[in-house]
Amino acid sequence: MTIRRYPIPTRKAPPRREIPPPVRRRALRRNPAGLLGLIILTLIVAATSLASALAPYDPLDMTPSQQLLPPSLAHPLGTDLFGRDVLSRVLYGARISLLVGGLAALIAALPGILLGLVSGYYGGRIDSATMRVMDTLLAFPGLILALGIVAVLRPGLSNVTLAVGLAGIPAYTRVVRSSVLTVKRSLYVRAARAVGCRDSRILFRHILPNVLAPVIVLSTLNVGRSILHASALSFLGLGVQPPTPEWGAMINEGREILRLAPWVSLTPAAMILLTVLGINLLGDGLRDALDPRLRA
């Protein structure tokens, strides 16, 4: 039998517990899917910003003798009906798609957040009126609402951006409002009010930063949704008009010649998939990291 020696307790600090790094960073690191999304997106954004250097040809340059060439060394992704280089068009198209997606998300976010803040903070009549309008807007399926707005505004790139953006407002208002309802009861908000802060200061300095987590998640996913909707509208011929390279419009251009030259349609479609996949993966990762409550 051995005598077990117990260490004599010293006055040193209790066994050191590992101090966890900030939850957010750790969670994103532990989430390989989210990281993958970030990598995909970084690559796409890099390729987009370098489009003029990477693209082998002018995206609008028509060469009638080089119609519908299959992928080759000269044209890595083949050529389309007008002999334009598909790779160059896809690269330039990324600019438009990302721009439209980002702008639309911004157009949705700013008024949406503002309305949600005011509605949640003041409550009462302002709140019920705002939410009534938002409920009405939410009753329209997103793409239909965007289509309806395009119908009023007339087709075109900037109107599609606006329409897709406007259609996204209610989602922000809802999310922000419900977060504000919880946050506004917290001690620090009451303290700020007791100290005599003005409402605007309370709203933007105290409440806004604390409801930002779900907003960031929603915004990320919203960029993906906007890209999908905008490309759908362009696919239907209501968005970007022909010679301009845009993914949705390119899919439409290749639709009739799918048997002859599948690359014309499939390449831009695959790019949309890749972009939206990257955004969704990143968004899911961010959600797990920032706001587990939102998990589906």
Add this chain to the structure above:
Amino acid sequence: MLAYLLRRLLSSISTLLGVVTLTFFALRLLPGDPATMLISQGGGTAEQIAALRSQLGLDAPLVIQYVRFLNGVLRGDLGQSLVTHRPVAEVIAEQVPHTVSLAVTATLLAVLLGVLLGILAAASQGTWVDGLCMALAVVGVSIPIPLSGLVLIMLFSLTLGWLPATGQGSWRHLIMPALALNLAFTGTIARLVRAQLVEVLAQEYIVVARAKGLHEITILVRHALRNALIPVITIIGLRFGSLLGGTVVIETLFSRQGLGRLLVDAILWKDYPLVQGLVMLSAVLYLTTNLLVDLGYGLLNPRIHHE
């Protein structure tokens, strides 16, 4: 329960009123007036336009017009198409069966595939099968509808020659558009079913069932799935109401007739009364399914007592 039912019904009706009001004023925001547009195809004098304006009631004050519009909507009168000069309700009604059959097939396929995928993932939790199923689900959620349609056409029509690429008429024409329309939803269901099952499988009554020596499949299907499906049913209802959005793209891609295609054409033709009718219909559809889901929810899950 009854009080809840009534309140829910009332709030739906008020939202519905909001929808109708919004679409009415959206149309009035448009530049140009319907009478001029109606006549301009044939060319017309100022007097003719004025006559048509008063015939259509466009010379009345906005409030009167609004009341008349509401009255018309209640009686199912949505105005006249600017292009075909037929009643909008009639034009829409013609296309309803095409889109409904597509939406129903799409929903059935999505539920079947999504639930299967979710069960498979949950049953093999933590293995590569689980990973694969969930990866498929994420791709499904992110895939743009045109791409899923194109890939299906490439595979089943152009390569294998099993299904017709375009047109409509038989069930064979329905499979690909239905699959493509709801691929995103399939992914959503698969993820939801998995998440629910994983949670349910950790419950004590499952441990008991296992201790009794029940077969794993019996446990999954009889004990776990039943409780995991309630949220799935909710989102099926919500999704069904908004399917019209996707049909816009699908019906164009597969050259099918239907409400979605009609909406796109109406926008391109600037047939505003038709656009108005269709947009309104989509909201009504959404609100109705939403209401039904909410009501059905209480019946399915007795634990939920509507306060």
